[in-house]
Amino acid sequence: MASLSTSVISLPRHPNSSPPTFSTDLRISSHPALSLVDQCTSIKQLKQVHAQMLRTGVFFDPYSASKLIAASALSSFSSLDYARQVFDQIPQPNVYTWNTLIRAYASSSEPAESILVFLEMLDHCSECPDKYTYTFAIKAASELRALQVGRGFHGMTIKASLGSDIYILNSLVHFYGSCGDLDLARRVFVKTPKKDVVSWNSMITVFAQGNCPQEALELFKEMEAENVKPNDVTMVSVLSACAKKVDLEFGRWxxxxxxxNEIKENLTLNNAMLDMYVKCGSVEDAKRLFDRMPEKDIVSWTTMLDGYAQLGNYEEAWRVFAAMPSQDIAAWNVLISSYEQSGKPKEALAVFNELQKSKSPKPDEVTLVSTLAACAQLGAIDLGGWIHVYIKKQVMKLNCHLTTSLIDMYAxxxxxxxxxxxxxxxxxxxxFVWSAMIAGLAMHGQGRDALEFFSKMLEAKVKPNAVTFTNVLCACSHTGLVDEGRTFFYQMEPVYGVVPGIKHYACMVDILGRSGNLDEAVELIEKMPIPPTASVWGALLGACKLHGNVVLAEKACSHLLELDPRNHGAYVLLSNIYAKTGKWDEVSGLRKHMRDAGIKKEPGCSSIEVNGSVHEFLVGDNSHPLCKEIYSKLDEMALRLKSNGYVPNKSHLLQFVEEEDMKDHALILHSEKLAIAFGLISLSPSQPIHVVKNLRVCGDCHSVAKLISKLYDREILLRDRYRFHHFREGHCSCNDYW
DNA sequence: GTAGGGTTAG
Known part of the structure; x- marks a missing residue:
């Protein structure tokens, strides 16, 4: 046997040194060049064998040429371009040769080529595509999620009398599933005459991956009832369905x-079990399994890492991260996205920074999506903009995910x-792209533009979903478009087929309540087909505050606290209503109750980005290095405001403060004012002051910001929990409607 | 001489 340990290959001499003859020569299948093909470990070696085959003429035997193509297209060192070149040298490729190329492209990174080769075959091959050809071509269509193309193949298989081939039918189930058409997948499955285990597996997988985990589990039971023995692949999909359903009990079962049932455990199955445990919240079960797994790969480690990160146990998460054999980009992404999603955007950015410093692995699309989301939370536009430039420099394709994240970040x-x-x-x-843009316009108070985008979206034949409607209603709410809001809300289900969810009800209550239609808001709540949640009562409570309706406020508040007894926001709102109507006894009563129950108001916090770094301020904060300068600026501001007729609005104080002076003091120390003062001293006059606040902006701070924008001739952009306030020349973009 | 179904991060 020839050895390939050297890079230059010398083929063993043919036993009788005479050139081989082909066509009918059966010895060809054992020709030495062919066994060499199987031993190649690099494209270079393959090329040497190719050259020898050409020289000896072996290449012109279709069987031999196909082997060469298979090796160049399907091996670990595969080069499809090379395979294509080899293919083009073959004078009359047969069906098998065509199949090899179509198969190779189908599972490559360019499945579209597979379809093109299939079409070429129809033109140039004297024989018709066979059952193998179709399975490969259908696989390519699945990869591309090319519904129409695949349907075409489906029709062709029927015409070619291959309509009951089990391989083709199973591929079709998988194909329709990956196109998201569960209905067609099911129809093919139902019509499959003699279902084998793969048929069942395909359909279960389609359900599990198509957000129908319940159907997947039911089909598994049906499969059992039909006495089809499930295998390891079945169980992977069943576990995936349990994970999606967050059904730990069934998962354990x-x-x-x-x-x-002695289903043989392998790495993938163990990983699926790990994932199920983690998704169902039992990292303990996952850890027990992990410790006894005979073999672990990067997926096993990443799943454990994710398990700890999702539970907020970052200490353990970092330990797993450090212990993994190698940290691929998925591991970094787990950390970044879990920090970002649990409201720790600064930590997310710190991890991103570490990743940048470590040089490898390179951030991928998921990394950037999570990092942009963290930037959006913080209002960190410098880093966000940097990522945008990075995307352009890397010539990364802007897919819809990234586009959505960028729009959201900038907005x-x-x-x-x-x-x-x-x-x-x-x-x-x-x-999602359209919805993000609508949300962006809405939060900047450009409700009419948002609605115009919505109609453009419909013109573009993009179907709105629940998120779109939340954003559309939000736009109506921020701009006070009551009639429009009502119309969209009542059109949602009959016209667009989107059933209003809790968020839509909360938005609608907000729209009605805010505009003073409190009775209609109450009526809507009473008629809701789903039980109102804290957010719905919260919206009503907010409206009561705006319109000073104490009686309704108390009712809304008691409902809210029933559902969420520790909702500090409810106490704050009610207390504000009492304060607004001068009911100071009630204010102190509430305060006392909060103290006794150990409920604390979420501290107001404002941040401002100056030269790429984010500075945070709490109320009365004096921890900033430039604290002295900030406070003297505040004093100056207070004087200037007073001399321009500004009177502090004390109803915005939660605390009942005896001393009048103290009240003024507490107000002037609100975090947003500190941040604005810092902005005034650290940014050049041409730079707008961007402030992000974690809570809703207080009314007094709103008036102050308006005045400052005029007196200091500065643009101030304040983002609160719900929207943007754009202060310019004494006015706010919200028109004082918020 | 070829085939179909499976696990991680948004």
Missing amino acids: VCSYIQR KCGDLDKALEVFNSVERRDV
Whole structure:
């Protein structure tokens, strides 16, 4: 046997040194060149064998040429371009040769080529595509999620009398599922005459991955009832369905089922069990399994890492991260996204920084999506903009995920123009891209524009979803478009097929309540088909505060506290209503109750980004290095405001403060004012002051910001928990409607 | 001589 340990290959001499003859020569299948093909470990070696085959003429035997193509296209060192070159040298490729190329492209990174080769085959091959050809071509269509193309193949298989081939039918189930058409997948499955285990597996997988975990589990039971023995692949999908359903009990049952039925455990199955445990919240079960797994790969480690991170146990998460054999980008992404999603955007950015410093792995699309979301939370536009440039420099394709994140980041960082620029620059806009743009316009108070975008979206034939409607209603709420809001709300289900959810009800209550239609808001709550949640009562309570309706406020508040007894926001709102109507006894009563129950008001916190770093201020904060300068600026501001007729609005104090002077003092120390003062001293006059506040802006701070924008001739952009306030020349973009 | 179904991060 020839050895390939050297890079230059010398083929063994043919036993009788005479050139081989082909066509009918059966010895060809054992020709030495062919066994060499199997031993190649690099494209270079393959090329040497190829050259020898050409020289000896072996290449012109279709069987031999196909082997060469298979090796160049399907091996670990595969090069499809090379395979294509080899293919093009073959004078008359047969069906098998065509199949090899179509198969190789189908599972490559360019499945579209597979379809093109299939079409070429129809033109150039004297034989018809066979059952193998179709399975490969259908696989390519699945990869591409090309519904129409696949349907075409489906029709062709029927015409070619291959309509009952089990391989083709199973591929079709998988294909329709990956196109998201569960209905067609099911129809093919139902019509499959003799279902084998793969048929069942395919359909279960389609349900599990298509957000129908319940159907997946039911089908598994049906499969059992039909006495089809499930295998390891079945169980992977069943576990995935348990994970999606967050059904730990059933998940545990499945694990014991696997043992009872002696389904052979392998790495993938163990990983699926790990994932199920983690998704169902039992990292303990996951850890027990992890410790006894004979083999672990990067997926096992990443799943454990995710388990700890999701539970907020970052100490253990970092320990797993450090212990993994290698940290791939997925591991970094777990950390960044879990920090970002649990409201720790600063930590997320710190991890991103570490990743940058470590040089490898390179951030991928998921990294950037999570990091942009963290920037959006913080209002960190410098880093956000940097990532935008990074994407352009890396010539990364802006897919819809990234586009959505960029629009969201720019909008939440106050740069609506940039958000629009991104929106206008892309070719493809899915429902999320449109919805993000509508949300951006809404939060900047441009409700009418938001609605115009909504109609453009409909014109573009993009179907709105629940998120779209939340944003549309939000736009109506921020701009006070009551009639429009009502119309959209009542059109949702009959016209667009989107059933109003709790968020939509909360928005609608907000729209009605805010505009003073408190009775209608109450009526809507009473008629809701789903039980109202804290957010719904919260919206009503907010409206009561705006319109000074103490009686209704107390009712809303008691409902709210019934559902969420520790909701400090409710106490604050009610207390504000009491304060507004001068009921100071009630204010102190509430205060006392909060103290006794150990409920603390979430401290107001404002942050401002100056030269790329984020500075945070709490109320009365004096921890900033420039604290002295900030406070003297505040004194100056107070004087200037007073001399311009400003009177502090004390109803915005939660605390009952005896001394009048103290009240003024507490107000002037609100975090947003500290941040604005810091902005005034550290930014050049041409730079707008961007402040992000964690709570809703207080009424007094709102008036102050308006005045400052005029007296100091500065633009102030304040983002509160709900929206943007853009102060310019004494006015706010919200028109004092918020 | 070829085939179909599976696990991690948004």
